[in-house]
Amino acid sequence: MANLNITVEDKVAVVEFNRPHAMNSIDPEMRQELYAFYDRLKKDDAIHVAVFTGAGDKAFCTGADLKKTMPDPNDSYANQLLARGETGSAFFGLETDKPLICAVNGYALAGGTELVTICDICIASTNAKFGLSEVRRGSIPWGGSLQRLPRSISKSDAMLLLLTGDMVDAHEALRMGLCSKVVAPEELMPTALAIARRIASNAPLAVRAVKQLVTRGMDVPLPHALQMDKYMYGILKDTEDRVEGRKAFAEKRDPVWKMR
Incomplete structure (x- = not known):
């Protein structure tokens, strides 16, 4: 079983985490399957959007399986990070211009919440729970949340989660801005898929340009970000897809995108 x-x-x-017996925690085998999917996601033009969720109704993902994830005594972290450019995170390599959505059912703890901070949109069921509990185990989140979280929600809310290790429910996560919608469990996947399909029906080059500009723009001064917008607009202006989009609108039909 995968x-x-x-x-x-x-x-x-x-993409469904499929270890419900272990609260959909990530063991070494799942980690390698995730890496393989990230590579496919970047190369496969048949995929425009990805939705992550968890099998069962108890957990979305609870991070690393601490019972099975043990450090290799023959592989130092210095070698891992400096020689191979890896971080050890299960989400290493998930950098993509394609939109990512989390459909959070149940517990999203440690790496589960880290994935939420990586994804572009989060939809939560009413039974969702979020938390970054690493400080309770003498560690820190190392999937990027220390930097991403204060950039996406208030510093006070980010520090509350990071320093206490406390869990918050779906409605508190909504207030914080960790998720966009809270829906009943039976509505979770239909809602997430409806959003994903609406995104996938849009011009793919434009969608990827929007994500790239927003992501990169957050790390540069506003005047530089606005300049990047101008350059990208010019790049897209004469594409076949932009001509097709305007033509389809005038003719009151669905556009046919060619990604060029």
């Missing part, structure tokens, strides 16, 4: 269930339909990939 640790990840991956299906692709209507240009949307659904």
Whole structure:
């Protein structure tokens, strides 16, 4: 049985963490399956959007399986980080211009919440729980949340989560800005998939340009970010897809995108 269930339909990939017996925690085998999917995601033009969720109704993802994830005594972290450029995070390599959505059912703890901070949109079920508990184990989040979280929610809310290790429920996560919507459990995947399909129906080059500009723009001064917008607008201005989008609108029909 695969640790990840991956299906692709209507240009949307659904990635389901499939270890419900272990609260969908990430063991070494699942980690390698995730890395393989990230590589596929970047190369496969049939995938325009990815949706992450968890099998069962108890957990989305609870981070690393501490019972199975043990450090290799023959592989130093210095070698891992400096020689191979790896961080040890299960989400290493998930940098992509394609939109990512989290459909959070149940517990999203440690790496589960880290994935939420990486994804572009988070939809939560009413039974969702979020938390970064690493400080309670003498460690720190190392999937990027220390830097991403204060950039996406208030510093006070970010520090509350990071320093206490406390869990928050779906409605508190909504207030903080960790998620965009809270829905009943039975509405979670239909809602997430409907959003993913609406995104996938849009001009793919424009969608990827928007994500790239927003992501990169957050790390540069506003005047520089605005300049990047101008350059990207010029790049897209004469593409076949932009001409097709305007033509389809005038003719009251669905556009046919060619990604050029």
